[in-house]
Amino acid sequence: MTEPTDLQSAAADFTWLLNRFATETAGVVDAIAVSSDGLLIAVSGRRDQSDSERLAAIVSGITSLAAGASGNYGLGGLNKVIIDLEGGHLLVSAIGNGCVLGVVASNEAKLGNIAYEMTLFANRAGAALSPQLIIELKNGVGQPVGR
Numbered sequence: 001m002t003e004p005t006d007l008q009s010a011a012a013d014f015t016w017l018l019n020r021f022a023t024e025t026a027g028v029v030d031a032i033a034v035s036s037d038g039l040l041i042a043v044s045g046r047r048d049q050s051d052s053e054r055l056a057a058i059v060s061g062i063t064s065l066a067a068g069a070s071g072n073y074g075l076g077g078l079n080k081v082i083i084d085l086e087g088g089h090l091l092v093s094a095i096g097n098g099c100v101l102g103v104v105a106s107n108e109a110k111l112g113n114i115a116y117e118m119t120l121f122a123n124r125a126g127a128a129l130s131p132q133l134i135i136e137l138k139n140g141v142g143q144p145v146g147r
Helices: 006-024 049-073 111-128 131-140
Strands: 028-034 040-043 080-085 088-096 099-106
Touching: 006 028, 006 040, 006 111, 006 131, 028 049, 040 049, 040 131, 049 080, 049 088, 049 099, 080 111, 088 111, 099 111
Parallel strands: none
Antiparallel strands: 028 040, 028 099, 080 088, 088 099
């Protein structure tokens, strides 16, 4: 068995942090990270792969709409988008290097707490998102979470 490279270790750490965010933040049902080109780079492991891919497409579309609104009105880059639905919430937040975090939350979730935890996640994990790490994450999506 070969030793993991630094990039593989960094990808495992990023995925572990995402999974930890999803499992330890009250009210979070699912969480994913999506690259600037709309591709899934990490999943929390709480749903199956096809659900995560659908959520990535939704998050990518929301990110694109936010960028359009920003361009039209000069509002700057994406901070957070919160969609309040009858049965829960969808939150999207920038996490660094053009990537975004997509979170599905229950209806009972405290959105302020989730938004705060999303910011902490972005501060911890987002700084590490180099182009090379993003490629490594794309290649490893769907692999078991490990650390």
